[in-house]
Amino acid sequence: MSRFFIEVAYQGTHYSGFQIQQNANSIQQEVEKALKIFFRKKIVLTGASRTDAGVHALQNYFHFDFENLYTELETSKVLSTAEHGSAGTDGDLSEVAIASVYNLNAILPPDIVIKKISPVKETAHCRFDAIEREYKYFIYQKKDPFLRDRGFYYPYKFDLEKLQEAAGIVLMNKDFSAFSKRNTQVKNFICSIFKSEWKIENEILIYHVVANRFLRGMVRGLVGTMLRVGTSKISLQQFAKIIEKKDAASADFSVPAHALFLTRINYPAEIIT
Missing domain, CATH: 3.30.70.580 (Pseudouridine synthase I, catalytic domain, N-terminal subdomain)
Known part of the structure; x- marks a missing residue:
């Protein structure tokens, strides 16, 4: 076989x-x-x-x-x-x-x-056997019919520096219970984050995150909550507290699925025959 x-x-x-x-x-x-x-x-x-x-x-x-x-x-x-x-x-x-x-x-x-x-x-x-999984979330701010199925239209002002600081908080944490969908059978909420950053490319705002594993709904929940930081609806301290509380009810803002891409999965080279 x-x-x-x-x-x-x-x-x-x-x-x-x-x-x-x-x-x-x-x-x-x-x-x-x-x-x-x-x-x-x-x-x-x-x-x-x-x-x-x-x-x-x-x-x-x-x-x-x-x-x-x-x-x-x-x-x-x-x-x-x-x-x-x-x-x-x-x-x-x-x-x-x-x-x-x-x-x-x-x-x-x-x-x-x-x-x-x-x-x-x-x-x-x-x-x-996967050792890394990489996701990217794409946000555009100028209405574009060609991006409607592949990006999230978000025409609001944001503070990129605050978004980066929030991404840094993600990088420092391991327990993401607050960003797991409710009614899940998952019992392990620990994820090792290897990269967490925001960047702008060709007027597209992108959240780039790499980890050994992700919880269901985790990336969309993180993006949605960080956008609240970037638009000054919550503070960086409040964002850190949401993660610390480990309560999904605290992270109640999630962005749409259609702008999220699984871009890469990495495996050890030795498993290929």
Whole structure:
């Protein structure tokens, strides 16, 4: 049995989230559907980062297990198609994975793309082996119809210096209970923050945060509350107190999902075979 990582990117606008759900369309559901059509058997995926409804990803991962994948594709003549040449006859799983990407993308809807399929060690886990996850939140202040699905329109004056100071407070903390969605089954609210900063690029205000893990709704809650600092609705001391109280009721301002992007997940190099 061989294990594979699938690297995906998607626009989350029309999906109820990353993880498969009953009576709702998800990224996982669409990818599993494509795999079933292509491989002619049901494949169950495990996801790396469970983005919420409407959140986008430039990079996210699944993993799955498959026995005799090379034989399966050779039988279906996928490996000799003109679009991607011949993958050879030595059972190279990397070549098999490359051969699969083109065909799977032809099946998937246009707002989901498989970027890469990589053979990994049998013990590799796309969720638990991730060492860094990176998110960016995009805010624009001049009305722009081309950004409406990918940015948060926020036409209010803000103090960038205060936003940076608030981001620094995030960097100094580890327990983010206050920014976890309520009614969650998660019992561990500790996150190691490696980067937390605000910047302006091409008139777009961006919050950039990197951590080993994130809680559900955490980034949107942080952004929403920091914007209150940046517009002088609460002080830096009040923001620090919200984190310290560890009470989700204190952090009641969250920004929309459609401006949030999961931009990168980092893994140890040694898990790739």
